[in-house]
Amino acid sequence: MIYDVVIIGAGAAGLMCAAQAGYSGKRVLVLDHASKAGKKILMSGGGRCNFTNLGTTPQHFYSANPSFCISALKRYRPEHFVELVERHGVEHVEKTPGQLFCATSAKEIVRTLLTECEWAGAEIALNTKITRVERQGDAMQLSTSLGNIDAGVVVVASGGLSIPTMGATGFGYDLARQFGLEVFDTRPGLVPFTLSDTWKARAAELAGVSVPVAVSAGRHCFNDPMLFTHRGLSGPAMLQVSSVWQPGESIMINLLPGENVAASLREARQVTPKRQLSTWLIERFPKRLAQALLEWYPDHDPTRPLAEYANQALDQWAVRLNAWQLKPAGTEGWRTAEVTMGGVNTAMLSSKTFEVKGLPQLRFIGEVVDVTGELGGYNFQWAWASGVACGQSC
Ligand code: FDA
Numbered sequence: 294m295i296y297d298v299v300i301i302g303a304g305a306a307g308l309m310c311a312a313q314a315g316y317s318g319k320r321v322l323v324l325d326h327a328s329k330a331g332k333k334i335l336m337s338g339g340g341r342c343n344f345t346n347l348g349t350t351p352q353h354f355y356s357a358n359p360s361f362c363i364s365a366l367k368r369y370r371p372e373h374f375v376e377l378v379e380r381h382g383v384e385h386v387e388k389t390p391g392q393l394f395c396a397t398s399a400k401e402i403v404r405t406l407l408t409e410c411e412w413a414g415a416e417i418a419l420n421t422k423i424t425r426v427e428r429q430g431d432a433m434q435l436s437t438s439l440g441n442i443d444a445g446v447v448v449v450a451s452g453g454l455s456i457p458t459m460g461a462t463g464f465g466y467d468l469a470r471q472f473g474l475e476v477f478d479t480r481p482g483l484v485p486f487t488l489s490d491t492w493k494a495r496a497a498e499l500a501g502v503s504v505p506v507a508v509s510a511g512r513h514c515f516n517d518p519m520l521f522t523h524r525g526l527s528g529p530a531m532l533q534v535s536s537v538w539q540p541g542e543s544i545m546i547n548l549l550p551g552e553n554v555a556a557s558l559r560e561a562r563q564v565t566p567k568r569q570l571s572t573w574l575i576e577r578f579p580k581r582l583a584q585a586l587l588e589w590y591p592d593h594d595p596t597r598p599l600a601e602y603a604n605q606a607l608d609q610w611a612v613r614l615n616a617w618q619l620k621p622a623g624t625e626g627w628r629t630a631e632v633t634m635g636g637v638n639t640a641m642l643s644s645k646t647f648e649v650k651g652l653p654q655l656r657f658i659g660e661v662v663d664v665t666g667e668l669g670g671y672n673f674q675w676a677w678a679s680g681v682a683c684g685q686s687c
Pocket of ligand 1: 304306
């Protein structure tokens, strides 16, 4: 079996790359050990796939080399992917500003990519185990459960480590190391937090309650909803901050972003002195959370009128609500993480073709590379953009 391009991984980046390489006249084969192509696409965005973000800029990505992603993202923009899906009749909706989802099902995105591969003449072999990848002079040779395959170029699009049950493996990282590339430490990103002991029990009692918050860790701050869960905290705000959080560190949660609680409480005390703190809280939070807050901090009788609260007591509540410091026990880990932080050091890759410098027969695209997007469709946009840049230049 001889191919111009063999792509390892029939996920978002691999399928996009295959279609582009096929359209440019190359004989292309995509290999995947899974039984289905695009499994992560199918489960993404709650089954509706948040396939891009119209506001994509390089600032939405984490990488040790923040400028690496610029070239590919500039060449293949969200509008290009929107044009592609619209050509395939995929209806879409903009849920949160800029975030585009399928109107019906993520299956539509996989259908689009598989149709593109078919039209471009790219072959796909699923259920295929790859045991070895070696350089053979100017080309590459793969040992697989289908037999030996010779390839002019091997593209590694095997993704990151998140959700092993969906077929995620460290294959791409091992291969990178085999060829002498540096791989930065990996850790789960966009992942819910777990809490321990008292806070875990408190969060569990509120499981299902969601509130808008501003959460920060270090110099990063995210304004998004937070969700209490049986294990701890989730929701877009927590997923976002998990990508920048360091184990052992506290996060700061502002439960009333946009409201200066110290000033509001003083004003309420002056204007409505007979009002109770519980009433003030219920006006701002879901009832279950307002009640929980009073139980967590039982230092004052909640039925006392605000007039009886000293400045110091009001300031205490201001800290609790505007600057709640909480130390997560950890995260839910690879089991539920949406992405992998870290990965193949981009210093060894061309940002135009994604080839390994000094070894153009080997390329790395998508999530396996040390480029990780924030929540909101950026990770797929990176998969499309890196797939296109690599596929067109193979
Ligand atoms: P991807 O993981 O898609 O594909 C890798 C492929 O390689 C897989 O098919 C795998 O089976 C194969 N493979 C792995 N090891 C192999 C081996 N040893 N041999 C052969 N094949 C191998 N992003 C976003 O922008 N919007 C969203 O809505 C979501 N939602 C979301 C939800 C959930 C639950 C998850 C887990 C992730 C998301 N993401 C997301 C992230 C997004 O799914 C991810 O960034 C892309 O799928 C990455 O594309 P890749 O092609 O790089 O890897």
